[in-house]
Amino acid sequence: MNNREKEQYLREYEVMKKKGKPFFPYAVMKDSVMACVVVGVIIFMSLYLGAEQGPKADPTTTTYVPRPEWYFFFLFELLRVIKPPELVPIATIGVPTIAMVLLLLLPFYDRNPERNPLKRPIASIAGIMTIIAMAFLTFLGANAGSPTDIEIDVAPEYEAGKLVAAQSGCLACHQFGENGNNGPGPKLTEIGARLNPAAIARSLEIGPGIMPSYATMAEDEPEKFRDLVAFLASLNGEEEASTGEVGVAGSGSVESSGGNPAVVEPDAGSSADGAGATTDSGATP
Amino acid sequence: MRRPPKPGHSNGNGDAPAALENGDAPSPVTDNPGKRLTTGAKDAPADLVGWVDERMGATSFLTAMLMRKVPKGTNWFYTLGSATLFAFVVQAITGVFLAMYYTPSPVEAYASITHLTNDVFLGEFVRGMHKWGASVMVILVFVHMARTFFFGAYKYPRELNWVIGVVLLILTMVMGFTGYLLPFDQRSYWATIVGVNINGTGPIVGPYLSDFLRAGPEFGATTLSRFYAIHMLLVPGAIIAMIGAHLYLVVKMGTTAPPWMRADLKPKDARREPVEAIADGSANGASENGNAS
Ligand code: HEM
Numbered sequence: 001m002n003n004r005e006k007e008q009y010l011r012e013y014e015v016m017k018k019k020g021k022p023f024f025p026y027a028v029m030k031d032s033v034m035a036c037v038v039v040g041v042i043i044f045m046s047l048y049l050g051a052e053q054g055p056k057a058d059p060t061t062t063t064y065v066p067r068p069e070w071y072f073f074f075l076f077e078l079l080r081v082i083k084p085p086e087l088v089p090i091a092t093i094g095v096p097t098i099a100m101v102l103l104l105l106l107p108f109y110d111r112n113p114e115r116n117p118l119k120r121p122i123a124s125i126a127g128i129m130t131i132i133a134m135a136f137l138t139f140l141g142a143n144a145g146s147p148t149d150i151e152i153d154v155a156p157e158y159e160a161g162k163l164v165a166a167q168s169g170c171l172a173c174h175q176f177g178e179n180g181n182n183g184p185g186p187k188l189t190e191i192g193a194r195l196n197p198a199a200i201a202r203s204l205e206i207g208p209g210i211m212p213s214y215a216t217m218a219e220d221e222p223e224k225f226r227d228l229v230a231f232l233a234s235l236n237g238e239e240e241a242s243t244g245e246v247g248v249a250g251s252g253s254v255e256s257s258g259g260n261p262a263v264v265e266p267d268a269g270s271s272a273d274g275a276g277a278t279t280d281s282g283a284t285p
Numbered sequence: 286m287r288r289p290p291k292p293g294h295s296n297g298n299g300d301a302p303a304a305l306e307n308g309d310a311p312s313p314v315t316d317n318p319g320k321r322l323t324t325g326a327k328d329a330p331a332d333l334v335g336w337v338d339e340r341m342g343a344t345s346f347l348t349a350m351l352m353r354k355v356p357k358g359t360n361w362f363y364t365l366g367s368a369t370l371f372a373f374v375v376q377a378i379t380g381v382f383l384a385m386y387y388t389p390s391p392v393e394a395y396a397s398i399t400h401l402t403n404d405v406f407l408g409e410f411v412r413g414m415h416k417w418g419a420s421v422m423v424i425l426v427f428v429h430m431a432r433t434f435f436f437g438a439y440k441y442p443r444e445l446n447w448v449i450g451v452v453l454l455i456l457t458m459v460m461g462f463t464g465y466l467l468p469f470d471q472r473s474y475w476a477t478i479v480g481v482n483i484n485g486t487g488p489i490v491g492p493y494l495s496d497f498l499r500a501g502p503e504f505g506a507t508t509l510s511r512f513y514a515i516h517m518l519l520v521p522g523a524i525i526a527m528i529g530a531h532l533y534l535v536v537k538m539g540t541t542a543p544p545w546m547r548a549d550l551k552p553k554d555a556r557r558e559p560v561e562a563i564a565d566g567s568a569n570g571a572s573e574n575g576n577a578s
Pocket of ligand 1: 362363364365366367368369370373426429430433436438439443446447448449450451453454457528531532535539540541542
């Protein structure tokens with residue numbers, strides 16, 4: 001807006017204001033009605049939806065579903081839309097930060113003096129697209145299941161580990177065969193072909209990237225932990241087709257996708273890379 | 286005879302002392318018995334409002350606040366901001382009652398919530414209000430922001446209020462994040478662990494931020510009390526300060542007229558009519574802007 005446009009705006013505003021009504025009682029009335037509606041809705045929700053209490057937090061347990069409050073679904077879902085692990089920081093921090101900066105600086109780069117939404121199509125369309133995108137991500141988040149069942153067939157000695165995996169919330173972020181959510185974490189259907197058991201155990205203890213650490217399980221319930229690792233190591237994947245693509249994701253997951261590289265032991269990383277490379281070369285010809 | 290300056294309105298130019306030097310200091314009590322409830326000092330305070338006002342001078346402020354005009358065309362969309370404010374007030378009030386029963390220690394937190402929910406009179410109701418009120422407030426903040434966006438209300442001269450608004454949006458989301466851990470059930474615990482880990486993936490400050498939130502490299506005993514302090518002291522304080530600034534600017538600048546309504550200025554009017562003020566009662570803001578531009 002240049003100076004002439006600013007003056008023009010102030011003059012017009014002055015006139016609009018002179019033609020207006022006093023805040024009291026007109027605006028106060030509307031605001032009060034709205035306040036009653038707000039309180040009414042909150043009371044209604046409290047009475048009908050209640051405030052249930054889940055089971056007590058237990059750092060040693062293995063049955064939990066890490067789900068954020070619904071109004072964070074759109075952020076959480078970004079992790080699933082942006083899948084490759086080396087891009088995870090972009091999804092977790094990059095996109096939200098850029099969005100926040102764009103939002104904060106909006107008045108400074110949108111310098112169009114026009115205010116009517118119908119006469120500034122770019123701004124209006126961008127706004128509507130943002131709303132649709134956020135609504136869509138929230139919808140995806142609301143529908144993402146919290147499954148607790150893995151249907152892959154495994155040898156009997158791995159059944160115990162399969163149960164642990166099914167009950168440990170892995171499915172909230174990883175896919176096993178047809179079960180679980182595809183992301184934020186990589187598919188684990190053929191994790192055993194990519195990582196050796198030691199590397200798998202290491203990943204579980206570290207909790208690479210945004211994944212929670214399972215170190216407490218390793219300490220308190222070593223047997224369960226061993227079963228889990230054995231089950232994961234046994235997974236070599238029936239569907240050959242996706243091996244190559246997932247190989248990249250696998251090595252990334254151990255390198256903790258840039259999260260805390262310091263905690264990753266060099267041998268875990270290299271063995272992961274080695275395994276990934278082997279699988280790749282096996283699949284290429 | 287000059288009236289003494291109003292309390293709190295003395296301009297320091299020495300009206301009253303001048304009168305005193307002349308030796309005929311006006312007695313505020315006896316001089317003007319007929320003029321009750323004027324701007325000067327009054328008789329014995331028969332009415333409480335008058336007594337308070339004499340010592341605060343708030344009526345002129347309140348009158349200016351309430352009688353200020355809102356532009357033609359102001360509609361229901363303009364109630365969203367105050368609805369957000371009201372949702373925040375509900376959160377503050379219910380939060381105080383929750384704080385009376387809540388113990389922010391990993392050992393007792395869960396049990397204190399159970400006690401509050403099951404035993405305390407209306408406990409579950411108040412907790413439900415706080416829980417769902419949070420969702421309502423988040424929705425209202427976003428809808429209010431959408432309103433100001435589509436109405437172009439973030440444009441000159443209200444840019445600063447938009448910026449403050451975005452800070453309020455972030456603070457509101459921080460409230461949601463820190464409050465989610467406090468019930469200390471499985472869902473909240475593990476969601477918060479993942480949430481803090483997500484912070485940790487941020488560049489440069491990320492790891493420090495998650496260490497700060499956790500109060501160390503591990504999720505430990507102080508983590509919960511840290512979240513509690515952030516949730517009920519730090520962020521609410523910041524929100525109240527920011528809402529204060531936000532509302533000050535709303536009153537000072539006035540709310541926008543709906544963008545589809547235009548005042549038709551005849552060119553000669555536009556030339557002659559001076560730009561008075563965007564803010565009611567204060568002649569400085571707008572005319573300075575107008576002249577400077
Ligand atoms: C705790 C959160 C907030 C509260 C309590 C609040 C409160 C208010 C109130 C009472 C108004 C008066 C006009 C109206 O109701 O529409 C207002 C105006 C405004 N708010 Fe907010 N607000 C909040 C958050 C935000 C956010 C997130 C933004 C945008 C990023 C924002 C931007 C604005 C702007 C630009 C105006 C001026 C609107 C106009 O002049 O038409 N506010 N706010």
